[in-house]
Amino acid sequence: MNRALLSGLVGLSVLTSGCAKIEGEAGSRLNLIKRRGELVCGVSGKIPGFSFLGSDGKYKGIDVDICKALAAGILGDSRKVKFRPLTAPERFTALQTGEIDVLSRNTTINLSRDSSGGNGVTFAPVVFYDGQRLMVKKSANINSLNDLQNSNICVGSGTTTEQNLNDTFQEKNISYTPIKYQDIDQVVQGYLQNRCKAMTSDGSQLAAARFGFSNPSNHIILDSVLSKEPLAPASRGGDQRLSDAIRWIIYALFEAEEQNISNSNIQQQVKMARSNKSLTSLRRFLGVDSGLGSKLGLPDDFVVKVIESTGNYKDIYEKHLGEKSSVPIPRGLNNTYLNGGLHISPPLK
Amino acid sequence: MKLNKRILLQFIVFIVLVSIFLVLLNNLIVNILRTQIGLSFKWLLQPAGFALSESVLPFNPSNTYLWALCIGWLNSMKVVLSSLILATFIGTLIGMGRISRNRLIYIFSSSYVTFIRQIPLLLQLFFWYFVAFLSLSDIPLGYLGGLIQISNQGLFLLGVKLSVEFSALLIGLSIYTAASIAEIIRGGFTSVDKGQWEAYRSLGLPEKIGLARIIFPQALPAILPGLTSQYLNLAKNSTLAIAIGYADIYAVSDTTITQTGRAIEGFLLLLISFLILNLVISRAMEMVNKRILETVNRS
Numbered sequence: 319m320n321r322a323l324l325s326g327l328v329g330l331s332v333l334t335s336g337c338a339k340i341e342g343e344a345g346s347r348l349n350l351i352k353r354r355g356e357l358v359c360g361v362s363g364k365i366p367g368f369s370f371l372g373s374d375g376k377y378k379g380i381d382v383d384i385c386k387a388l389a390a391g392i393l394g395d396s397r398k399v400k401f402r403p404l405t406a407p408e409r410f411t412a413l414q415t416g417e418i419d420v421l422s423r424n425t426t427i428n429l430s431r432d433s434s435g436g437n438g439v440t441f442a443p444v445v446f447y448d449g450q451r452l453m454v455k456k457s458a459n460i461n462s463l464n465d466l467q468n469s470n471i472c473v474g475s476g477t478t479t480e481q482n483l484n485d486t487f488q489e490k491n492i493s494y495t496p497i498k499y500q501d502i503d504q505v506v507q508g509y510l511q512n513r514c515k516a517m518t519s520d521g522s523q524l525a526a527a528r529f530g531f532s533n534p535s536n537h538i539i540l541d542s543v544l545s546k547e548p549l550a551p552a553s554r555g556g557d558q559r560l561s562d563a564i565r566w567i568i569y570a571l572f573e574a575e576e577q578n579i580s581n582s583n584i585q586q587q588v589k590m591a592r593s594n595k596s597l598t599s600l601r602r603f604l605g606v607d608s609g610l611g612s613k614l615g616l617p618d619d620f621v622v623k624v625i626e627s628t629g630n631y632k633d634i635y636e637k638h639l640g641e642k643s644s645v646p647i648p649r650g651l652n653n654t655y656l657n658g659g660l661h662i663s664p665p666l667k
Numbered sequence: 668m669k670l671n672k673r674i675l676l677q678f679i680v681f682i683v684l685v686s687i688f689l690v691l692l693n694n695l696i697v698n699i700l701r702t703q704i705g706l707s708f709k710w711l712l713q714p715a716g717f718a719l720s721e722s723v724l725p726f727n728p729s730n731t732y733l734w735a736l737c738i739g740w741l742n743s744m745k746v747v748l749s750s751l752i753l754a755t756f757i758g759t760l761i762g763m764g765r766i767s768r769n770r771l772i773y774i775f776s777s778s779y780v781t782f783i784r785q786i787p788l789l790l791q792l793f794f795w796y797f798v799a800f801l802s803l804s805d806i807p808l809g810y811l812g813g814l815i816q817i818s819n820q821g822l823f824l825l826g827v828k829l830s831v832e833f834s835a836l837l838i839g840l841s842i843y844t845a846a847s848i849a850e851i852i853r854g855g856f857t858s859v860d861k862g863q864w865e866a867y868r869s870l871g872l873p874e875k876i877g878l879a880r881i882i883f884p885q886a887l888p889a890i891l892p893g894l895t896s897q898y899l900n901l902a903k904n905s906t907l908a909i910a911i912g913y914a915d916i917y918a919v920s921d922t923t924i925t926q927t928g929r930a931i932e933g934f935l936l937l938l939i940s941f942l943i944l945n946l947v948i949s950r951a952m953e954m955v956n957k958r959i960l961e962t963v964n965r966s
Contacts, residue, residue: 407921411930430928437928470720475909475921480717484728496718497832498918500909510914511801512819513831 346559348615351419356398359385360418363403364502366526367638367645368446369426377401380638381422384445384551386569387628388420391567391620396627405501406477410437413554420564422551424448424520426478432554438555440501441563445551445631447651447660450482450544451521451526456536458515459644463490463542470495472514473503481520482545491662502527517538520547526645563614572663573603574630575654581629588622603666610666621666631661693955708829710736710927711736717922719914732923738938746833746915747902747944750840754901755894757845762852776849783846789907790830796835796911832913836905844901848894855890856882887959895952898947908966916940 351357361369361381369381386396387520402418409425412418414437427444430436452469452471454460463486473480475498483515487494497514499505504528509517519527528534551568574580577600579587591597591606601607612618628634631654640649653659673883684728698704715735718728726734764776772864783791807823821831829837839892859882867877908915914938924933 407925410925410928414930430926472912475918475925480922481926484717488728494718495720497720497907497912498914498916498922499912501920504910507797508801512795513801513912581966623882 326348346615347416347554347557348560348563349418351392351560355393356400356569357385357389357392357420358400358402358418359388360402360404360409360421360423361385361403361411362406362423365424365523365644366529367522367647368526369401369403378638380446380634381424382550383628383634383638384422385420387571387624387634388422388564388567390623390627391570391616392563394617394620394623396623397450397510404587407476407500410439410497413439413552416554419560420551420553424523424549425552426547426654427550434555439552439665440555440557440560442553442569444548444552444660445550445568445657446522448522448547448549450479450518450547451524452516452518452540452542452544453509453524454516454540456538460515460527460540462540463487463492466494466516468514470497470506472499472517472541473495474498474502474505475500477519478545478547479519488542506530508666518544520549522639522645522647525647529645551656563616567612567616567620567624567667569663570603570624570666571628571634572654572661573632573666574621574625575632575661576656576663579601579625581625581627584622584625599667680711687720693929696725700867705927706932707929708896708932710929710932713927715923716926719919720912721833721914735919736916736923736936736940739916741938742906742919743905743915743944744900744919746836746840746908746932747905747948750844750901750905751898752836753837753841753849754844754897757841759852761845762856765849765853766856780846780849783843785947787817788839788843788904789910792835792839792911795839796832796916799838800831800835812946815841830913831912834906834910836913837913840901840904843904847897849898851893851897852886854893855886858889859885884959884963888956888963891952891959895949895956898948898952902944902948903941 332421359382360380361377362379363371364371365379365381367379369377369379372378373466381440382401385399385401389394402412404412404421404423405417409421409423413421415498421439422620424446425431426448427441431439432441452463452466454466460466469613471483471494473483473496480496480498481492483496497508501509502519502523505517510512510531517524517527521543524539526538527538531537551564553564587600588604588606591601591604595601598607602610604622605611605620608618610618611620614620617623629637635652636651639641640646649657651660653661655662679868709731712731714729715732716728717735719726719735719742720744722738723745724738726738761776761779764772765780767773769777773930800817800821801820803817805818805820805872807818807820809816816827819831820828822829822834863881864877865887867881868874905915909918909921920933920937924930927933
């Protein structure tokens, strides 16, 4: 009975749908982005170091630079990006409805989000390995999770943090009350105004938030890690051309770091590759010998454009999260595998 | 001929409306087919896995999503109904103040309406929550011999503890809606013929009895329709709860949608629950309206 109704509706919709076309190979969003001449990128806009509106009215951060790198790779110009600030609950809807092309907004990869039975998005390589932590006031004398028995904990809604908090605390048999706000700003306010003994979020976000406090040294981030949070950009599922392009542009950032090619020496490297025919792998990587780019539907010199505009992964990291930046976070897992980190690029062949 | 023409016109309008609806439905179906996700409500019976800061009935994270949504709905009902009562009370007082012959009361209530109506509700909620309540100290301030106690932990009313989120939302929503209700009450009172006021005053009836027995019953038919729409607004505005951390239906569906990835189904349920909430309010008000009109007509 239900099936009859559904097939009736489907039949009706096919009859009435003259213009709704099912997306195929030719209908990849990659072509749409090229036709439009602009990449629409969803960011947070509220996390210093990742995506934050600077005093000059421009977005800055590692998530923002990923968008710029993608625009440079796809369109040849890192300025051809439009940023859309999104809250955590909005982000997947914005991606599914096609309001944005790419989501570059501290998004944790997990099974439900990746699978076609869940959010159905396709994830790019991890650009930042993070973990959920708790921040407390030094004066409260809290040293471990057990000291948080029966207390309020401020948490943002629409994120995996809420679920991780519950999983961890239930497992350890610690009872608590979540005070849940929609936005990180309000989580911080609630915590600072003593509504909660602790606030929880990804370690990087806590570090970024603490940076803005009037007295950062009065707050400590507890050692216990509640979850692993591999953060990665995402695009809509079922669009291989676009997701491949995104994936390999990001790998190119890692590969360039592995090969010590940065925005300061990229021109030299291109010159060297042009003049020396024996440097086959470098010639391939920089598009002097054509082939790699066109397989992805990108210009052959896409790697050069990317590195010219944003630098390699290390350049991006040092600029926004390095020791001299305003939100210093030690590289740790976010180093290249050559230095004991987790970032590694498969061969660009 | 004329009748035929009218029927034809109605028929055309009907066809247009139906086709618009079909186009929208078609878009939804095509899009769902395209994303290959499909509609499913099976997730409703899975364990929610998140805790709620407050609930009217017992709730723990191993209960289902369905139960979590029900608790959210009940939390919404709780704040909507109590704000509705408080807003009507404040609104009536202020509305009467607006027609008062006492200069001080008049100025106070007029400024209340002007001031409150100019400021967006979200800002007012932030004010009540972050500035008014959370800035208080731990030691409760007692009023009316301890019947009401206020601290940064919330309100204690006659021994009942109300969370600080609920209290801020209750007060913010009530004070905001009361300003609009006051204007409706004032409009209702001024719609009563001037002769009626003069009549009870010349009969020497005390002001209180005159207002309650003569003016108020005649003002009610003019007040009720406007009041209904304010009540509906209040119910819809209650979704701003999520901004100040109150676990209402919107906040719960928000978490549900994130965890399950079922955005379309989640929003459908949210739409339906609000439809039910608002239908209950408007139906109740319709019944009150009908009863009052009957009494007025009979007398």
